[in-house]
Amino acid sequence: MAGRRRLGRQFGWLWASYAVSAYGSGLGFGALPLIAVLVLHAGPAEVSALSAVGPAVGALIAVPLAPWVEFRRKRPVMIMMDLARLAAMATVPVAYAFGWLSFVQLLVVSALVAAAKIAFNAAGGAYLKALVRPDDLLVANARFESTNWSSIAVGPPLGGAAIGLFGPVTTVVADALSYLLSALGITAIRGQEEAPRRAGKSPVRASALLDGWRHILGHPGLRALYLNQLLVGGLIMATEPLLAVLLLRQLGFPPWQYGLAFAAPCLGGLIGSRLARRVVARFGRLWVFRTVGTLRAIWLIGLAFVRPGVVGLVTVMAVELAIIINMSLYSPVLATYRLEHTPEHLVARTLSAWSIGQQASIAALTALAGLLADVTSPRTALTVAGLLILTTPLLLPREDQTPQHEPEPSRSHS
Numbered sequence: 001m002a003g004r005r006r007l008g009r010q011f012g013w014l015w016a017s018y019a020v021s022a023y024g025s026g027l028g029f030g031a032l033p034l035i036a037v038l039v040l041h042a043g044p045a046e047v048s049a050l051s052a053v054g055p056a057v058g059a060l061i062a063v064p065l066a067p068w069v070e071f072r073r074k075r076p077v078m079i080m081m082d083l084a085r086l087a088a089m090a091t092v093p094v095a096y097a098f099g100w101l102s103f104v105q106l107l108v109v110s111a112l113v114a115a116a117k118i119a120f121n122a123a124g125g126a127y128l129k130a131l132v133r134p135d136d137l138l139v140a141n142a143r144f145e146s147t148n149w150s151s152i153a154v155g156p157p158l159g160g161a162a163i164g165l166f167g168p169v170t171t172v173v174a175d176a177l178s179y180l181l182s183a184l185g186i187t188a189i190r191g192q193e194e195a196p197r198r199a200g201k202s203p204v205r206a207s208a209l210l211d212g213w214r215h216i217l218g219h220p221g222l223r224a225l226y227l228n229q230l231l232v233g234g235l236i237m238a239t240e241p242l243l244a245v246l247l248l249r250q251l252g253f254p255p256w257q258y259g260l261a262f263a264a265p266c267l268g269g270l271i272g273s274r275l276a277r278r279v280v281a282r283f284g285r286l287w288v289f290r291t292v293g294t295l296r297a298i299w300l301i302g303l304a305f306v307r308p309g310v311v312g313l314v315t316v317m318a319v320e321l322a323i324i325i326n327m328s329l330y331s332p333v334l335a336t337y338r339l340e341h342t343p344e345h346l347v348a349r350t351l352s353a354w355s356i357g358q359q360a361s362i363a364a365l366t367a368l369a370g371l372l373a374d375v376t377s378p379r380t381a382l383t384v385a386g387l388l389i390l391t392t393p394l395l396l397p398r399e400d401q402t403p404q405h406e407p408e409p410s411r412s413h414s
Contacts, residue, residue: 007132007139008131010131011140013186013188013189014127014185014186014189015140016185017182017183018144020181020185021082021179023154023155024175024176024177024178024181024182025175025178026152026155026156026158027155027156027171027174027178028171029159030156031159031171031172031175032050032092032106032109032110033050033051034163035096035169036050036103036106038168039101039168040101040103042103050103050110052366054107054109054110054114055114055362056363058110058111058115058116058117058118059115059118059359059360061111061112062118062356063356065118065119066122066208066349066352066353067208067211069123070122070196070346070348070349073195074123074126074127074130074348075127075189077120077123078120078123078124078127079183081116081119081120082120082180082182082183084112085112085116085120086177086179086180088108088113089109089113089172089175089176090173090176091109093176096168117355118355119352121355122347122348122351122355125339125348126347126351127193128140128141130193130194130344134340138277138336139277141276142274142277143273144332144335145269145272145273145331146270148269149268149269149270149328150269150270152263152266153264153267153269156259156262159171162174196345212350212351212353212354215342215343215346215349215350215353216350219341220397221337221397222337222338224396225289225334225397228293228392228395228396229334230357231392232293232297233358234358234366235300235365235385235388236389237362237366238362238365238369238385239385240366241366241370242370242373242378243316245378246306246382247316250378251307251312257313261313261316261317261320262320264321265321265324268320268322268328269324269328271328273329273331273332275329276288279292279329285337286397288329288333289330289333289334289397292333293396294396296323296326296330297392297393299322300323300386301383301390303382303386304386338354369381
């Protein structure tokens with residue numbers, strides 16, 4: 001078998017920038033809700049609002065940003081979004097030091113960071129498509145995926161220890177500095193980036209805000225995968241606060257076991273992402289969408305049967321591991337398909353539309369799951385989420401749904 005695929009020095013800088021930002025976010029995972037509890041003594045309703053409303057507002061802010069990102073050079077946009085996140089996050093330790101910190105400020109910071117992340121990812125996806133060869137896209141996306149899961153596995157435990165040693169805003173400082181390092185890494189990328197072409201000289205029309213959704217919903221394959229992803233991602237994320245209440249409050253798990261239950265299975269992301277290229281080469285992309293897409297969904301119901309003690313801890317870890325292995329195999333294949341089947345002049349708007357829809361779905365399903373848990377119980381809400389997600393494979397494409405007028409993506413690059 002050939003050695004490790006080399007994607008060039010420019011991709012190396014891009015990947016390094018992504019890695020330092022991802023590990024910074026891993027260290028700062030859940031930092032704002034934690035500060036709300038420890039510093040501002042916020043209640044459950046406020047913490048839930050910070051976790052759901054902030055990103056949802058950020059998604060709304062990102063809607064008008066999509067055309068702006070589309071028609072600008074992507075590298076400066078990425079640097080600008082890193083610096084915007086640095087500035088927003090830096091206000092938290094400053095306000096804390098002077099005793100000015102408020103819940104409203106945390107909500108605003110959460111929304112701004114979410115909007116900047118969507119814009120950064122949209123610009124980054126478009127830049128990646130221009131930076132690497134078409135047949136290297138899957139390799140590149142798999143490397144990003146493995147980095148993401150390793151940062152989630154390592155970051156939160158280290159972040160928790162840092163907070164215990166140095167105080168509640170420590171990981172926010174680390175996260176903010178990671179955006180600065182990311183911006184410096186992107187600045188180090190050499191090479192002239194072509195300015196995007198815009199038809200005519202008129203300003204961007206208002207309807208351009210919806211062009212990303214038009215492309216997704218007008219493409220049979222993307223439409224099926226998008227609707228499936230909205231439900232799968234939203235239902236999986238909606239179980240996190242439910243599981244926190246069930247494990248910590250009702251079943252009496254100590255916090256370190258709760259953290260271990262989520263951090264350790266993230267190592268499965270390294271397995272799935274490394275398998276992606278080989279699995280596609282052997283079985284094909286449609287097989288991954290149908291089979292692995294189904295395997296992502298069948299395990300969630302297991303969380304409804306968690307019991308106290310070691311058996312319960314092992315159950316949670318096994319379910320999370322199975323979900324993460326399949327998600328990390330599926331996600332880079334989906335990301336590559338999405339880039340291959342999106343014209344260059346629509347990439348940023350399509351990726352923005354995808355992220356905005358995902359954020360809105362997570363916020364809505366998390367809120368509904370919380371309401372159901374209040375009326376019934378967290379275990380009942382977990383059961384409902386687990387049963388609903390079993391229906392999502394029905395949305396996956398059953399055959400190659402590339403439109404007839406769309407050329408087949410290049411399989412090789414001379």
